[in-house]
Each structure stands twice: as C-alpha cells, then as structure tokens.
Amino acid sequence: MTSTGDRRPIVVGISPDPALRTAPAWAADEAARRRLPLRVVHAEGLPTGGYRGREVPPSWEEWNAALHKAGRHLLDEAMAFVAARQPDVETEGLLAEGDPVWVLREQSRAASAVVLGSRHLSRSQEVLGSASVAVPLMAHARCPVVVVPEPEHVTQEPAYFVVGVDGSERGAAAVDLAFEEAALRGAELRALYVWEAGPLRIFDEYQPQQEARRLLSEVVAGRQARYPEVDLRHELVVGHPVEVLADASAHALGLVVGTRGRGGFAGMLLGSVSQGVLHHARCPVLVVPAAAA
Numbered sequence: 305m306t307s308t309g310d311r312r313p314i315v316v317g318i319s320p321d322p323a324l325r326t327a328p329a330w331a332a333d334e335a336a337r338r339r340l341p342l343r344v345v346h347a348e349g350l351p352t353g354g355y356r357g358r359e360v361p362p363s364w365e366e367w368n369a370a371l372h373k374a375g376r377h378l379l380d381e382a383m384a385f386v387a388a389r390q391p392d393v394e395t396e397g398l399l400a401e402g403d404p405v406w407v408l409r410e411q412s413r414a415a416s417a418v419v420l421g422s423r424h425l426s427r428s429q430e431v432l433g434s435a436s437v438a439v440p441l442m443a444h445a446r447c448p449v450v451v452v453p454e455p456e457h458v459t460q461e462p463a464y465f466v467v468g469v470d471g472s473e474r475g476a477a478a479v480d481l482a483f484e485e486a487a488l489r490g491a492e493l494r495a496l497y498v499w500e501a502g503p504l505r506i507f508d509e510y511q512p513q514q515e516a517r518r519l520l521s522e523v524v525a526g527r528q529a530r531y532p533e534v535d536l537r538h539e540l541v542v543g544h545p546v547e548v549l550a551d552a553s554a555h556a557l558g559l560v561v562g563t564r565g566r567g568g569f570a571g572m573l574l575g576s577v578s579q580g581v582l583h584h585a586r587c588p589v590l591v592v593p594a595a596a597a
Contacts, residue, residue, distance in 0.1 A: 305338070305416050305448055305481055312447075313341040313396075315411045316419040317404060317437065318382045325385055327421030327452040330588060332386040332393055334450075337488045340416055341394040344382050347404035348375045368401075375399050405440045412445040417590075419450045422582070439579060442563060445593045448481060450558075457586045460555035462535075464492040467560040468549050468577060469538070471497075471519045474562035478592045479523055482560040483531045485590070491557055495524050495538035498545040516540050546580035553581075558588040 316331035318324075328344065335342040348371045379397045386395055400407045412418050420438055438451050467482035469475055479495065486493040497520040499513060517540050528536050541548050553559035561578045578591050 305484055310416070311340060312414055312416040313343040314338070314417050314419065315343045315345055315408065315415040316386075317408050317421075318344060318346050318378060319421050320378065322378060322381050324421050324454050325382075326454050326456045327419050328382055328386050329389055329456075330450065330452045331419040332390040332395075334417070334419070335393045335395075336390045338416070341396065342386060342390075343396050343398060343411070343415070344379060344386060345398045345400060345407065345411060346375050346379045346382070347400050347402060347407040348372065349401075349403060372399070404437050408437065408441055409444050409446075412441075412447045412449075415447045417448045417450055418445060419452060422451050422453050438582060442578065442591050442593050447593075449591045449593060450588055451582060451591070452588045453586060458555060459557055459587075462492055463489060463557050464494055465489075465558050465560060466494045466496065466549060466553040466556045468545065468562070469495050469497045469520055469523050470562070471523065472562065474592060474594055476523060476562075478560045478562040478590075479527060481590060481592055483527045483534055485558060485560065486534045487531045489557060490533070492535040492537065494552060494556075495520065495536065496548060496552060497538075497540050498548045499540055499542045500545055513540060545577045546584060549577065549581055550584035550586075553585050553587050556587045558590050559585050560590045560592070562592045563594055 314331050314335040316328050318328060332342055334340075376399055379399050383395060383397045386393070398411075408418050408420075418441065420441070422438065438449065442449050465482050465486045467479055469479060482493055482495070485491075497516050499509075499516060520538050520540060524536060524538050528534070541552075549559060549561070559581060561581060563578045578589075581589055
C-alpha cells in the first residue's frame, strides 16, 4: 500500500448517515498501524429536487448553503469520532462539492488507500445501482479501495486474511497488499487459487491443476521470505471464485482481490470477482484496481 517514507494519507469517504461509523473506524485504525495521516472526506454532491407540493423551490445559493451547512456538521462529527478513536493520528477534513465518485477518484491520486462504508441492506442497489460509489471508483482509482461493511462483522481466532491469486500482475499486487495487512496485524494469510471448471470440462485436469499449484507456490514464495512472521496457507480450491472467496473470508479480517486480471489457464477473472465478492463478503474487501497495480 505504501513504501518506506511514503506519507500519502488514508482517505475515508463518510456517509450522510452519521450512525455509520465502521468505515471511519477502520480507516483511523489503519492510519495508526501504518503511521500515516488520515483525511476524512465528505462529498456534498449537487443540489437536487426534493421539495413537495407547490412550494417554491429555493434558489441555488440557498440550496447550496444548506448542503454546505449539513455537510460541515457531518464532517465535524466524523472528525471528532476518529480523533477520539485514534488521538495520535494526524487528521484533516475535506468538505468537497461534486459527485462522490469523482471527488474520491481525484483523492486517490495522492492517497495510500480510499476507504468506503457499505450497508448489507440491499447489496444489488448499493453496489451496482446508480447511486453506487464503490464499483465506479474501483474502475478508476489510483490506489487500493477498501469497502467496509456495516455492521461490523465477527472475526475468528486466530485472525486471518484471505487473498485471491490468479497469476496476473494485478493479482500479484493484491498478494503484496495481503501480506502487508497480515503482517501489520500479526494475522495468518490464506492464499487461494480457485479452479473454475468450465461447462466443457477437459478430460484430464491433473496437469493444468498442477501448473496452477506451481504458479501459486511461486507467487507467494518470494513474499513469504519478506514476511517470515506471517503464517501462510495456500491451496488450490475447485469451485466458483466468488463463492469460494466469500466462504473462505466469512470470519476474516479482510479479503484482498485485484481487478481485471486473468490467469494464464482457466484462472479467475478478478474484475468480475471483485464485484461479486462485494455482494457476498461480510468482511472488509480490499480491492487493488488496475491503475494501482
């Protein structure tokens, strides 16, 4: 996520609902672990229709002033929350006008990570609907994007991270991030290569599966040497990538995937997988976009 001496901030986009605090909490804790500054961002959006009946709509200036006042209040509350949680983290707030996707995409250019919250109420609407922020941001962000679910999920001891491996450059960047996160938390790491058999299964899958195991071992070998403190388990699993990764991460500290990467032999298309796990994972999902890899 960052290199030695890199002081790019963790950016967290706050929700208009002040009760949703899991994402700011995750971001504040991550900034403390990495000794990085934290930037709390609220994107006001643009004034939209919302008045009822025959009342005269307010002027643009009045509407914008109301948005700004409400946004400042939300931002101040969020700033107070993260300051109380991690008082030693250098924190700044940003109240920005404009579409949240555009604002956070621009912030990602100089960030270590962008953190968002997500409620498990209607995932099809929240993740893929027109009001979604996560999916379009993942497509264009210049740094990892972290989607933290509400409410906070239950983890399992010993603590562990899960990472999807596919043999691509973006998948390798996801493995790097997964090792970093596991090392920072003293957690185990499960590296999974998911073998998804097609509708026309080949007669003998032994050789290609052995090749997949070899690639998986090669991908994690050098990184394991750099992070000897991380207890690593890696395995080839047969099944659908989204189902396998979501099941494996049910009680994980986090699930790490890349986007738009494909392995060389029937591997995972992590562009579709990264979107799929947002529907089903109950833990934070850390996505390494193509631009960040």
